[in-house]
Amino acid sequence: MRHILVTLPELNDAHRQKLREAGASCEMRFMEAKDVSSADIASADIILGNVPPALLGAPEGLEFFQLGSSGADAYVAGGVLNPRTVLATSTGAYSQTVAEHALAATLMLLKKMHLYRDAQARHEWTDFGTVGTLDGAVVLVVGLGEIGSYYARLARALGAYVIGVKRRSSAKPDCVDELYLTDELDGVLDRADVVMSVLPGSAATAHFYTAERFRAMKQSCIFINVGRGNAVASDVLEAALRGGEIAAAAVDVFETEPLPADSPLWGLENLLVTPHASGFYHLPATVGRVVDICARNLQAYLSGGEIINVVDFKTGYKK
Amino acid sequence: MRHILVTLPELNDAHRQKLREAGASCEMRFMEAKDVSSADIASADIILGNVPPALLGAPEGLEFFQLGSSGADAYVAGGVLNPRTVLATSTGAYSQTVAEHALAATLMLLKKMHLYRDAQARHEWTDFGTVGTLDGAVVLVVGLGEIGSYYARLARALGAYVIGVKRRSSAKPDCVDELYLTDELDGVLDRADVVMSVLPGSAATAHFYTAERFRAMKQSCIFINVGRGNAVASDVLEAALRGGEIAAAAVDVFETEPLPADSPLWGLENLLVTPHASGFYHLPATVGRVVDICARNLQAYLSGGEIINVVDFKTGYKK
DSSP states (O other): OOEEEEOOSSOOHHHHHHHHHHTTTSEEEEOOGGGOOHHHHHTOSEEESOOOGGGTSOOTTOOEEEOSSSOOGGGSSTTTSOTTSEEEOOTTTTHHHHHHHHHHHHHHHHTTHHHHHHHHHTTOOOOOOOOOOSTTOEEEEESOSHHHHHHHHHHHHTTOEEEEEESSOOOOOTTOSEEEEGGGGGGTGGGOSEEEEOOOSSGGGTTOSOHHHHHHSOTTOEEEEOSOGGGSOHHHHHHHHHTTSSSEEEESOOSSSSOOTTOGGGGOTTEEEOOSOSSTTOSTHHHHHHHHHHHHHHHHHHHTOOOSSBBOTTTSSBO | OOEEEEOOSSOOHHHHHHHHHHTTTSEEEEOOGGGOOHHHHHTOSEEESOOOGGGTSOOTTOOEEEOSSSOOGGGSSTTTSOTTSEEEOOTTTTHHHHHHHHHHHHHHHHTTHHHHHHHHHTTOOOOOOOOOOSTTOEEEEESOSHHHHHHHHHHHHTTOEEEEEESSOOOOOTTOSEEEEGGGGGGTGGGOSEEEEOOOSSGGGTTOSOHHHHHHSOTTOEEEEOSOGGGSOHHHHHHHHHTTSSSEEEESOOSSSSOOTTOGGGGOTTEEEOOSOSSTTOSTHHHHHHHHHHHHHHHHHHHTOOOSSBBOTTTSSBO
8 A cells, every 4th residue: 555645835634635536545644744753754745735855865766756846856856856756846836926026016116116105104195106007018938837837827917018029949839929038038039018928947048148138228218037946046137236327126036035134125115025925934825736637646646547737856846 | 359368287298189179169278287376266167177175265156167086076165166166086996096096006015016026125135925815715896886886807717706795776886896885894704815995085074994894804814995084084994904904905095194203113023005006097097088078978967968977075986
């Protein structure tokens, strides 16, 4: 009988029941990720949920590892997992929460609400003048996976013209007005009123937004990053915002997290800092979606069916 | 030959040309509202744009007064205008800017962005937990005029279920899922996740949101006011927010404007204060829409055609 370790957080009874039914032929143990030991991992044939990567050490016996997270970057590094382990993510479950966070940040900056909130703290009745709108704006979504596509649909619903940029060639999906490959980004960067980036963390996307790319954007452009922090070097972002290369930015992910208290980014008026808060289970609907993916994939794994969201160890992306 | 005084702000040459063509048979003079004297008003047969109400004194010769604003409350008070003057507003021109401001404020509060901005000022990496969404939320739009309808469409595009409340009976417009009369509001108040109020300033709507009405709302409810400040007494709003009767509010209009520096409202963490900034010409598209309405109505007045947005002096509303 296979042993399944479940570390998914915030489960209710219905969620547990659903997972138990999917793994009816196995023994299932529920633990909090923070309480997991190396021995717990060594005795598990299957893990549902994230565990600290440092505890893994490429366990021989781990057949199937279904993450509760959308990203897998911490688990594809060398020595963390045995290459024979089937690794899958819960990408898709987080699309709504991340995309809605990004949309709220976009509107907040376009409407200068960050400046109004600051003025409120000073008890100051100041009018900051002209505001922007998504209606008729050109929105560039860099990284057109599930989150990017969700955001694209929201932005279009509010009147935006959406250009999608993705790594791999495909037919243009309905959620965008134009589609380009990542290689072609520099040809469209200067058209964007909003650049919304949701690149995953991988070697190819490290420091993707160079000083040149920020210079290529409109000075009125708004930049949003809800992907991974390593896509932008802190000092490059700071210089672009201080130098007026772009108008404002909202960033939820940083090269170093938590963002150190002495980081100059905190004090930039035209930067909205949020503490990697767009995802997780902050939207109550998310946990149910994670459980759905985990139960579906567990059942598929045990019955030899098709597993979704399988990670390619070489690229760190979905296969 | 009739004399037309134009005080509309931020006109470009194309706007002036359009107004001149609409009033080709008249003499047209352009002035800034702040430079207008009683003598200027006395010599005008027609005014396009707002002038200080205190200067008016019910001028006998003023035939047609086309405001550049959406509201007319300052002009329907006794002694300001002669009841024979035809008074019209530019309502409709401001729908987009006000509705989009209200939407940005709604999302900002649902996603706790006001708390994240405050934490940023303290260089503090703090997670504020669960957030809300418009997707599946019940949004109550109180005052279903052009702004309210615009907001309703935006909210529905993001997945909300919209209930409209209006003063006068009509068929349910497509922008709402349910429609009620103002008298029926108390029957639906407890269903709302968001109450978005855009009531005009009139005697009937003064202190419309009583302590009882805030108590009737869900404790998780978000309240937005972009109508007129007198719809909510400051102390009632403060008590509702401090007492947790509702979760948070965003208010752009106040009983006293500017909001006095010593008002306790400034310091409420769960209140977003903006300085009556949702309207005006903050969205560049707005001025063109105001000019369109003014030119259209001027031509209609001069040719005996139908004037839109005529104000009823008795109610302060559109006739």
